[in-house]
Structure formats: C-alpha cells, structure tokens
Amino acid sequence: EAGVVQSPRYKIIEKKQPVAFWCNPISGHNTLYWYRQNLGQGPELLIRYENEEAVDDSQLPKDRFSAERLKGVDSTLKIQPAELGDSAVYLCASSLRVQETQYFGPGTRLLVL
C-alpha cells in the first residue's frame, strides 16, 4: 500500500510569488496534518483536518497561508505571497484517527529567494 504522497518534492521560487503543495494521505485515514519543519528543528503543526473539516488551524498564518481538503481526501497547502522566512520543509502526515500513529510523507523542500 502506498504511503503518504507529496508533490512537488522540491520548489524554488522568488519572494512574493505564490506556491502550492499537494498531499495524498494513506487511504482510509481520516486525519490529515500539515507541518512546517525548519532546519535542525522538529515539525510544527500548521493545520489538522478531520475529514474535510479544519479542526485546528491555530498555528496557520492566515494572512498568507491557506489550506483545503475537499472531499476529505487530498489536501493542498498554499502560500501567497511567499516570504524569505517561509523556506522550510513542509510535511504532510495522516492517521486513522487523531491520537493514532501519524504516517509522514517525504515532504516538500521550499526555498524562497
């Protein structure tokens, strides 16, 4: 069975440009997470979905970040406009239910120039 799939794996953009990341969770997993991981740090939660509902987006910078999970399966995370400080790895994870083990995708490495 395929794990969590993310694309693209790498993205280089200039500041002020928009960027979008895509995630396909493990089939049947109701809970989906987006994390941001800076170099040498642990992941930081941006948003958590239960099916198609965003139940925790308290750490999402809503002025420039947005996310959606239509139909409760795939999800996209968008940044518009990107800033230099957004350079990081963006990880998507999924679990059967909240508090169950999370399975992480390989991440999207973003570099903002």
Added chain:
Amino acid sequence: KNQVEQSPQSLIILEGKNCTLQCNYTVSPFSNLRWYKQDTGRGPVSLTIMTFSENTKSNGRYTATLDADTKQSSLHITASQLSDSASYICVVGSSNDYKLSFGAGTTVTVRA
C-alpha cells in the same frame, strides 16, 4: 506552554557501539510519548509509542523507556549500524486537546 527538550543535540558513535538519547517534557496532561526516526530528506517514521502505564518498549535494536513521574524518556540504540544515522525526534501527546509537541531532535551519526 508544553515543551519537549532533547539531548544531546547531536552525537557521533562508532559502528557497533551503543548510545542513549534523552527526552524531557512538560506536556500536561500526558497522553503518550513517541520516538520517531527521520532519515535525511525523508519524513519521520514511528519507532515506538508508550502510554502512561508503560515504562519500556522495544523495536528491534531500539528500546525506549518512560518515567512519567519525572517526565523523562530515553531511547537506547544497541549495536549501532550505519543505517541508524538519522535524526531521532521525541513527540509527546496531550490528552486534552490531541496536540503533539515535538522535540528538536537528536542527530546521530554512526561511523565505520
């Protein structure tokens, strides 16, 4: 604020040797503690999970311990292999809001 502190930040060991990583947390109320392994350029992979009533859990050459009274955990790697080179992240779950608190990780380098 719930916090998870890991030590050391990094360590280098020779192949075949053992090592122990430490994790101290202030998360309350406590639900569970996980250790994840993250290879370079990959997402974290779960190694062990322990709840309040468990004080040790093994996964092959990895053994995690938990002291819920002192809020400390350790991950012991036995007979290290080159493939153990990775970042090991301690993650603590809270039982009142389902939030997870991540440590910064310990980078382990195993040399031949």
